[in-house]
Amino acid sequence: MAKLQSVEPNIADLANGWLKSYHLDYKLEQNPLNSEIDKALNDYFSKNGGVGGNRPDVKLLLKDKQGNTYPILIEYKGYKDNLVKFNTDGIVDNQTSKNQPNFKNINHYAVNGAVHYANALLHHTSYTDIIAIGMTGFIDDTGTLQPDIGVYYVSKSNLGAGQKVAEYSDFSFLAEQNFDSFIARVNALQLSPEELDNLKNKKEREIDACLVKLNNDIYQNEKGLGENDRVYLVAASIIATIGIPDKVKPLEKGELTSSSEVGYTDGDIIINKIKSFLHYKELPETKKSLIIRTLQNTLMTDNINKVINGESQLKRIFTKIVDDLGIYYKIGLATDFTGKLFNEMYSWLGFTQDKLNDVVLTPSYVATLLVKLARVNKDSYVWDFATGSAGLLVAAMNEMLIDAKNSITSPEALRSKEIRIKAEQLLGLELLSSVYMLAILNMILMGDGSSNILNKNSLTDFDGKYGFGQTDKHFPANAFVLNPPYSAQGNGMVFVEKALSMMNSGYAAIIIQGSAGSGKAKEINQKILKKHTLIASIKMPIDLFIGKSSVQTYIYVFKVGEAHHRDEMVKFIDFSNDGYTRTNRKKASNNLKDTDHAKERYQEVIDLVRLGKNKLNILTESEYFENTINPESGADWNQLIPVDTKPTLADFKKTVADYLAWEVSNLLKKQGGDDGLGK
Known part of the structure; x- marks a missing residue:
């Protein structure tokens, strides 16, 4: 068979003929478009997995009436079924189950190839909105060419995944007279919250896989670097390549010349770019100096800048970081990025279990749970007394910004509120200087550098006032979230008592080692209950921090400013089954899987704590009950669901039946033995 x-x-002849008829200035595969786009396509990994060689069949730049420029990337194929390949979620399938590029699909399908090119631009250029077009077709029985077209919008807003715009039978939507209408349709595209959540989860898994690969690469191949050096190199590289529109141009790999000349080493170039970035971010001088001083200690060392075979170690590492991670922070993914980085980098270290417990960071979905249990909204003032990488504050900021966006209809008022949230409504304290640096860098990566992250001992050095800006004014905290170091007094409950004593109203949600509620922090708990109410006690899965800690944790939720009444009903929830299955395999693409309605279970816990038993749905009555505690005890916070041990008539009948069955069985065995049949 032929x-x-x-x-x-x-297909190419037909489509290029359309473009020519619309008088569009398009460029074919080998022709340059502009230096930024051409370089991005060359720097990005190719459709075959190598470096460079990305050549769309056609590329062009078009402007709408607002003056916004859109790159248009077009890929042609020549078989009937080669237009697009989707995954099971209906997304263009360019990733394998192991979160690696699916080169087979990128190569074989027109739309998949075009979306791949678009991601090269998201990764390596300042363009954030790209149109990816795939076209294929076949010749029917009459000898007529039947084209098939797929038009997709690839942007920061859809995390590079791409959204189908509409059905088209030709390229006339690109013609000057039609382009504004086309862009209006593009701008009207919206992802549902569920779709966006799925995409974010997918990207977070990709980040995890990328960080594992990157850390392994640096750990195995780049000698002479301590764990902090690795963290700081990633952070410095990211800051240097973020850029600020119209003010600070992102640092490109080619600008690192690996020179030995004093003042022009790769370290000099990176630190100067960071200084420029921080200057325009208008950070407080003390915070800016600390960041530069800390990063400088790593970036300016002789060994990392030594030129061997024309390249410094710093340039080599910088290139790896930008190539592996660039896409994730450039699309503005709202995640605890440095927290993920921190956990991955520190997973290689030989900490003792006790020491490790103190640096374990809160998983993002648990951070979001704590924030919601603390009833954070756009008007909250949130603080954290052991902030780590600022993951809890990142979760709080995300929740506040979402609430603001959903409730403020004036664009100007919304912008003003977003600035106020970041600058005035978040405060974190972290004693360890290296971890403190991560917290600051995390907030910078989240688009903010002005929040009040303080390098202080929250128990002895903090007076409740802002650290930057309004330094003579007390921070009016009404929401408290915490994952304390468990080695502190009372497993960390000492932080809770201190924070709540400085609040007048609001709510608090903390995750802590379970023994804090069963006797280890008895005196501190008694003190807390004299001024505040325990609303809920939630037993979390034992493997919540798998691979990093194996302690049993609980979440305690408080209402601030009201003494706990002896008859107050506390909600006890056994959340041992949270719907997630966890593994601890270093090479696994996803160590966290939703196997039993995890998202719905987490929402149900939030609803149960706030609204009570009538919200029971997935959880059972054996996992939720209400009871009182003794405010003068401080050791009865981890109550178990009561089990009714009183026998019923059915229990009695079953016991009798079991006994009779046993008697009959014995009798038959004896009879069998007497007949010689039992041997």
């Missing part, structure tokens, strides 16, 4: 012949030349 092999079916590709009609790609026919």
